[in-house]
Every structure is written in C-alpha cells, then in structure tokens.
Amino acid sequence: GENVEQHPSTLSVQEGDSAVIKCTYSDSASNYFPWYKQELGKRPQLIIDIRSNVGEKKDQRIAVTLNKTAKHFSLHITETQPEDSAVYFCAAGNAGNMLTFGGGTRLMVKP
Amino acid sequence: DARVTQTPRHKVTEMGQEVTMRCQPILGHNTVFWYRQTMMQGLELLAYFRNRAPLDDSGMPKDRFSAEMPDATLATLKIQPSEPRDSAVYFCASGFRADTEAFFGQGTRLTVV
Numbered sequence: 001g002e003n004v005e006q007h008p009s010t011l012s013v014q015e016g017d018s019a020v021i022k023c024t025y026s027d028s029a030s031n032y033f034p035w036y037k038q039e040l041g042k043r044p045q046l047i048i049d050i051r052s053n054v055g056e057k058k059d060q061r062i063a064v065t066l067n068k069t070a071k072h073f074s075l076h077i078t079e080t081q082p083e084d085s086a087v088y089f090c091a092a093g094n095a096g097n098m099l100t101f102g103g104g105t106r107l108m109v110k111p
Numbered sequence: 112d113a114r115v116t117q118t119p120r121h122k123v124t125e126m127g128q129e130v131t132m133r134c135q136p137i138l139g140h141n142t143v144f145w146y147r148q149t150m151m152q153g154l155e156l157l158a159y160f161r162n163r164a165p166l167d168d169s170g171m172p173k174d175r176f177s178a179e180m181p182d183a184t185l186a187t188l189k190i191q192p193s194e195p196r197d198s199a200v201y202f203c204a205s206g207f208r209a210d211t212e213a214f215f216g217q218g219t220r221l222t223v224v
Contacts, residue, residue, distance in 0.1 A: 032210035043215040101154040
C-alpha cells in the first residue's frame with residue numbers, strides 16, 4: 001500500500017517568513033495530493049490539492065509543487081501570519097485506492 | 112451547508128464497555144473513511160468504504176474493532192471491549208471518490224478509563 005512521509009514534524013517561523021513542508025510517497029499509482037489544515041480542536045479541512053498532471057498550483061499565499069519522478073510534493077506558505085499556526089497534513093491517493101495521510105507538521109508562527 | 116455529522120461528540124466510558132460511534136456522510140458521497148488521531152497529530156486510517164462495501168480495514172484491530180455501513184446514510188465504528196489505549200479522537204470523512212476532497216466530521220473524542 002501507499003506510504004506517505006512528512007517532514008518536519010514541527011516548524012517554527014517568524015511572522016512574515018515563509019514555511020515549507022515536504023512529503024514523499026511510495027506508490028507511483030497515486031495521482032491526487034491534497035493538503036489539509038487542522039486548527040486546535042477542529043476538524044481537518046482541505047486548503048489546496050494538486051493532481052499528477054500538474055507540477056505546481058497556487059492559491060494566494062499558498063502553493064504546492066509536485067515532482068512525480070522523485071515522488072515528492074511540497075507545501076509553501078509565504079508571508080506567514082499567526083492564523084497560519086496549525087497542524088498541516090499531506091496525503092496521497094487515487095480513485096481506486098484509499099487516501100493515505102502523512103504524520104502531520106505542527107506549524108507555529110511567532111508574532 | 113452539507114456536513115459530515117458524527118455522534119457522539121464526546122464519550123467517556125469504562126474499560127471493557129462497548130463503544131459505538133456513528134457517522135452520517137454527506138448525501139451523495141459514496142466513499143467513507145474512519146481515521147483515528149492521537150495527540151493532535153497523525154491520522155491513522157482504520158477503515159475505508161466505497162458504495163458501502165469495506166475496501167480496506169487493515170489498519171483496524173480486528174479482535175475488538177468493527178466498522179459497518181448499514182445504509183448509505185450511516186456508518187458505524189464499534190469497539191468491544193474498549194481499552195484505555197483506544198482513547199483518541201475518531202474522525203469520519205466522506206467524499207465522492209478517494210481522489211477528491213474528503214470532508215471530515217467534527218470527530219468523536221473517546222476517553223476510556
């Protein structure tokens with residue numbers, strides 16, 4: 001089955017700096033790579049996703065890149081704000097398979 | 112605003128008791144996942160259903176856990192007997208397919224004492 005590794009497990013940045021979270025996956029059949037944000041005490045919610053036919057996707061301060069050859073994808077948050085503080089999860093899957101999550105990254109943005 | 116509904120939100124039970132958690136997926140979604148989360152990190156997949164059929168429950172301890180979908184509007188996760196190590200937040204999520212957005216419920220916070 002799919003195995004998703006996520007790094008780092010914790011990340012502390014100063015407000016205004018950029019944050020980068022990286023994930024690797026093992027199953028070359030995976031073609032869907034979402035990122036979820038979970039605030040304290042809340043449910044995980046999708047913030048951005050990318051499919052294997054696209055190398056990069058942006059949505060305001062958030063961007064995701066995908067390298068299919070190397071089987072890794074990354075989340076980039078620019079101009080971080082205190083409200084970006086949360087746990088971020090990457091995941092990988094495809095239509096015929098389950099969605100497998102990485103271990104999560106706790107992002108702390110210091111004012 | 113369609114949402115995945117989970118009940119109960121909180122459950123405190125004694126070791127050895129049966130626990131049943133329920134999930135109502137979003138109408139029209141045919142993919143349902145059960146995840147367990149401990150210590151605010153790590154979403155561990157327990158079970159995965161498509162069109163009510165269990166496709167993968169390899170992450171679930173079979174001797175005490177069971178997951179079912181009696182109909183398209185209800186998914187259940189049972190633990191019998193419960194143990195303190197089962198204490199966690201259990202999330203249900205639903206979607207159209209595994210390669211589309213998964214919508215999570217609020218979770219059931221289970222404490223086994």
